[in-house]
Amino acid sequence: MSPSNARSPLGLLIRAEQIAREFDFGSHDARKVTAHFVEHMRNALGHENSLSQIPSYVRAIPTGRERGVFLAVDLGGTNCRVCSVELHGDGTYSLVQTKYPIPRPLTVNPSYKPLFRFIAEKIRDFLEGHPEADIHNGDSSADLPHPRREDFRKLGFTFSFTYEQHSLAKGSVMLWDKGWDIPEAIGRDPCEMLQEGLDELEVPVLVVALANDSVGTLLTRAYASSQDRTSASKMTTIGAIFGTGSNAAYVERLENVKRLHGRADFQTRQPQDVMVINTEWGCFGDGQDGLLPSTEYDDLLDAASPHPRQEMTEKRISGLYLGELLRxxxxxxxxxxxxxxxxxxxxPVFRRDGIESSLLSDIAGDGSDDHSQSIAHIAEALRADNVSADDARAIQVISKAIARRAARLAGVALAAIIVQCNQKRPSHSPSAASSLLSKTDKVRVEQKLIKAKAPSSSPSSRGCSSGFGAMCRRFRAFVYGVVRSLGLGWLLRPAMAAKKKSGAPAVVTPEEPISPAITTTPLADEEEDGIVEVGVDGSLIEFYPTFEQNMREAVRDVLGPRHEKRLRIGMAKDGSGVGAALVALAATMQNKTA
Structure with missing residues (x-):
């Protein structure tokens, strides 16, 4: 394609700035969306069929003294990693791992068998290629040609997709994201599917634990940071992933996990009992038209995705989609x-998903005055000739706007978790972090959330105002708000029932629309109650130069500057693998005491 009759460079830069402004996500937007997210989290804790706020059945946070050797598999959006993890019992570990790219035909396939056989083959290959990593914890028959099943090597499985967890070692796939689609796997247990592949190949490995990547990140950070821990206030409370996909887990009071209260094994609860919750925050905002910042490019991306109108936060945060927005x-x-x-x-610019999100990081890191580094990156990634400095500058402006919005929305989701974590915890609980917010702040936040529940007919924020699709959403939200404000909400029930009947997965949302918290202001700077430690992993948080900075800005907009400063964010490298080993250890100990 050639740029015949190209316009002036000034026209390009003006247009780029115009598009960049469509990705603005200001302070008012941040507080409004936080109110929605907190409401969503609390509702979902009480609904068994929710796609979010999923109990992990992990009920203790690592102390750093854990010991053992376990295999682990981390199934992510683009790669499968097979690891051998040795926990030394002093907050350190040894790791041997191999990464295997996942062939695209296995990720979009009617049958689950090709994918899980592929993973089983890679586990076999790993054991054959790394004899030094094949340690068996001293089991008596593990080295025999035909070991007893109970002596098989124990494996923790990190499954980085949406699933309902039923125990430490059992779950059922609820939804594929990250561009995957394997219909036959829906409703099946990931551990059983992997075990089936291992048994067919006669690989002496037993899948004993199922873990989410964000849960694993939380546990790994807690284990590895134990040497820095000087008080309970520094206990790792949150684990978050910012890579191909995005998700978070946090420590919740078991008392608040109402979806488990009907189970016999949770009838007896102590005030200090906790549960690690897998938020699956990628679906926060699903079913809430006009809530999330949106542009016509978001609408185009969503319409072409395997799951339109689902995982709406994921599509604005995760690396899988940021390159596509730029494209x-x-x-x-x-x-x-x-x-x-x-x-x-x-x-590749003319091919769906042809631009990797790494291009955004490369451009953002260009410190040259003449944009020479960006020009080189663009020329290579887009297969473009004669890239000018103005071309590079325009693409850089747009890239930064896309990434900044992603980071700020991630900060909002993080702020919502912090607000939820603030619910009063027993002071003697060894597993719970101290509150980030003071008691006065907690009351203020709760009052704001109550105000935010009122029906609204106000227009959407400027971040949601671009494009015909966004205009339709605003108009529909306006009509719904007016009808409800007149006490005629019953007129909307047939439409809402038809929407529910359409077959979209159940996502818990408030019964009434929540308006922006017009009067919300940052929280007051009051007494310091402790630290909230956040373990993070993923290419965006690791390599995008200002991702953490932009994320913190949004937290500061919602909670205030002093509360943002209490966040201690640290990388949890190898979180998915080491975390799976820690969950496998928990499952093994639980089986021994059962």
Missing amino acids: LIVVRLADEKLFSMTLDPAS
Whole structure:
């Protein structure tokens, strides 16, 4: 494609700035969305069929004294990692691992068997290729040609997709994200599917634990940071992933996990009992038209995704989608003939998901005055010739806007968890972090959330105002708000019932629409109650230069500057693998005491 009759560089930069403004996500937006997210979290804790707030059945946080050797498999959005993890009992560990790219045909397939056989083959290959990692914890028959099943190598399985957990070692797949779609796996247990593949190949490995990547990140950070822990206030409370996908887990009071209260094994609860919760925050905002910041490019991305109108927060935060948003905008600017560069007809820019999110990180890290580094990155990634400094500057402006919105929305989700974690915990609980907020702040936040529940007919924020789709959403939200404000909400029930009947997965949302918290202001700077430690992992948080900074800005907008400063965010490298080993250890100990 050629840029014939290209317009002036000034026109390109003006257009780029215009598009960048559509991705603005200001303080008012942050507080409004936080109120919704907190409401969603609390509702979902009481609904068994919710796609979020999923109990992990992990009821203790590592102390750093755990010991053992376990195999682990981390199934992510692009790779499968097989690991051998040795926990030394002093907050340190040894790790041997191999990463295997997952063939695309296995990720979009009617049958689950090819994928799980592939994983089983890689576990076999790993054991054959790394004899030094094949340690069996001293089991008597593990080295025999035909060991007893109870002496098989124990394996923890990190499954980084939405599933309902039924115990430490059992769950059922609820939804594929990250562009995957394997219909036959829905409703099946990931551990059983993997065990089936292992048994078919006669690999002497037993899958004993199922873990989510964010849960694993939380546990790994808690284990590894034990040497820095000087008080209970520094206990790791949150684990978050910012990579191909995005998710978080946190420590919740078991008393608040009402969806488990009907189970016989949870009838007896102590005030100090806790449960690690897998938030699956990627679906926060599903079913809430006009809530999340949106542009016409978000609408185009969503419509072309395997699961339209689902995982709406995921589609604005995770690395899988940020490159696609940039690609859609570059195509638009190319169609408008604003670039000086010439794009090869076979350029990945003309192919869905053709731009990796790493390009955004590369461009953001360009410190050259002449944009020479960005020019080189763009020329290579887009297969473009004659990339000008203005082309690079325009793409950089748009890239930064996309990434900044992603980080700020991640900060809002993090702030919502902090508010939820603030519910009063017993002071003698060894597993719960001290409250981040003071008692006065807690009352103030609760009052704001109550105000935020009132029906609203106010227009959407500027971050949601672009495009015909967004206009329709605002109009629909306006009509719904007016009808409810007149006491005629019953007129909407047939439409809502039809929407529910359409077959979309159950996502718990408030019964009434929540308006922006118009009077919400940052929390007052009062007494310091402790630290909230957050373990993080993923390429965005690790490599995008300002991701943490932008995320903290949003937390500061919601909670205030002093409370944001109490966050201690640290990388939890290898979180999915080490976390799976820690869950496998918990499952093994639980089986021994059962």
